[in-house]
Amino acid sequence: MQAFTGQINDFLLHAEKTNRLRYLEAPPDGLVDLCSNDYLGLSIHPALCDALKTGIDLYGAGSTASRLVRGHRDIFGHVEAAVADWLQGEAALTFANGYTANFGCLSAICDASYVAFIDRLAHASLVDGVRLSGAKKVYFRHNDMGHLAELLAKHRAPRAIIITETLFSMDGDFAPVEALLRLKSDFDALLYIDDAHAIGVYGEAGRGLSPVGADFRMITFGKALGLEGAAVVCSERARAYLMHNARTFVFSTAPLPAILHAVQAAIELVKILQPDRERLWQTAGTIRRAAGLTTDSTNISHIVPLICESEKAALALSQKFAAAGFHARAIRPPTVKESRVRLSLNTRVTAAQTERVAEVIRAG
Ligand SMILES: Cc1ncc(COP(=O)(O)O)c(C=O)c1O
Structure with a gap:
């Protein structure tokens, strides 16, 4: 216990000295929002607030269990079909949020036989999922396709996966999606792409920037869609695999069905914005x-x-x-x-x- 007290003190002192101390504050009154992910202003859209309320009337408050036990409702399936249709994919599986989607899926997809090629600036949830899987991690320079090709050639692996984002959340730059698809094909690798910040904001009907040819496309409902949650678009069989193996899906209470009811409305709204x-x-x-x-x-x-x-x-x-x-x-x-x-x-x-x-x- 004493050692832990020392650990806390050391950490907080260092954070304070280096101006890295963080604090929690509610959005200050009167200041214009330039830092949320509510890119389309949908978090306060009346249609979504109404859909959330109707969702509670229809489904009650909590889901009561994992979807594999008693937490599933038809609305989850409806949203998954709507997401797959919107993004022109075969199937989709929803998660409570983007972190648990990336973490759960990547730790289920990879194992120690994989080499995971990860963009140096990829989000923590992508890195953490690979970490749990035991795959070998190889980082490529941010958005540098020449470097990625070099590393794919150097670390020849029977099972390789490329992991990146479409729009990087801290730098605001886009990944070269066509080049990623070419490298995926040249090196017979899987491609896992996170579209958290582009979904709703780019692409025809707001369907984002993740390419149809990627094996796994993660989108979130907590940013431009104004709500919370996430979905991974993939093949039907990959969805079935993830349903059995993504631990954040299997071992966690299903999200509130009312949120999924509102997500359905958000998708329809986003298409016309x-x-x-x-x-x-x-x-x-x-x-x-x-x-x-x-x-x-x-x-x-x-x-x-x-x-x-x-x-x-x-x-x-x-x-x-x-x-x-x-x-x-x-x-x-x-x-x-x-x-x-x-x-x-x-x-x-x-x-x-x-x-x-x-x-x-x-x-x-
Ligand atoms: C690129 C990226 N992926 C995933 C996530 C996690 O999504 P969520 O906030 O829904 O957990 C974030 C959110 O910060 C993100 O920026």
């Missing part, structure tokens, strides 16, 4: 220009990292945003290597507010 998406891209273009970042049409995203020279500088910039009326949080190590204020833009930011954000950025 093209004007909102276009407005968001326009906002992103203005902010990116002010930040001196690329506005190349293939690389404009609504996630804009403002890299700072230190943790302290990131906290100070966050304060400047607050003084100008915006809620923009500092993201610091160990979450990222370089401290930054990461702006994640949403459709509720007006044109006038966009101009004010650009001014804060230009003023540094």
Whole structure:
């Protein structure tokens, strides 16, 4: 116990000294949201709030058990069919959230006979799933397909899996999806791709950026879809395999059915929000220009990292945003290597507010 007390004290002291101490705060009143993942503003959309309430009327509150015991309801199957249809895949399996989807699926797909090729900046849930599986981890330089090809050739494995994201949550850049598909095919590897931040915001009918040719495509319901939960799109047989082997699916109470009822409504809504998406891209273009970042049409995203020279500088910039009326949080190590204020833009930011954000950025 004494050793643990020392461990806690050492950790908290170090975090404080290095400006890495974190705290929890509810969204401050009166500040415009520039840091949530509510990219289309759906978390407060009346249609989704109504669907959630109706869902409770229809299904009650809790699901009461794992889906494999008594927690399953038809609505889970309806949403899985709707997701598969929307994303032009064969089947889908839902999870309580994106973390448990990635963690559960990758730990079920891989074992010690696999080599997992992981983008250096891939999300913790992807890395943690591989870690649990016992597969050999090989990291490729962020979005560097030449490096990935080199590593695939060097670590020839009977079972290989490439793991990456479509849109990176901390850097706001896109993965080269076509090149990934080519390497998957050239090296006979599986491709697992996380579309958490692009689903709803890019692609025809908001179906995101994950390619149909990937073996596993993970989408979340907690970001642009405004709710919570996730789904993995894959083949029918892979779905059956995951149902038996993804431990976060098997050994966990099913999500509230009411949420799935609302997810069904969110999917239908997202399909028709093209004007909102276009407005968001326009906002992103203005902010990116002010930040001196690329506005190349293939690389404009609504996630804009403002890299700072230190943790302290990131906290100070966050304060400047607050003084100008915006809620923009500092993201610091160990979450990222370089401290930054990461702006994640949403459709509720007006044109006038966009101009004010650009001014804060230009003023540094
Ligand atoms: C790329 C990526 N994948 C997965 C997740 C986890 O999703 P969720 O928040 O639904 O657990 C996140 C969320 O932070 C993410 O950014």
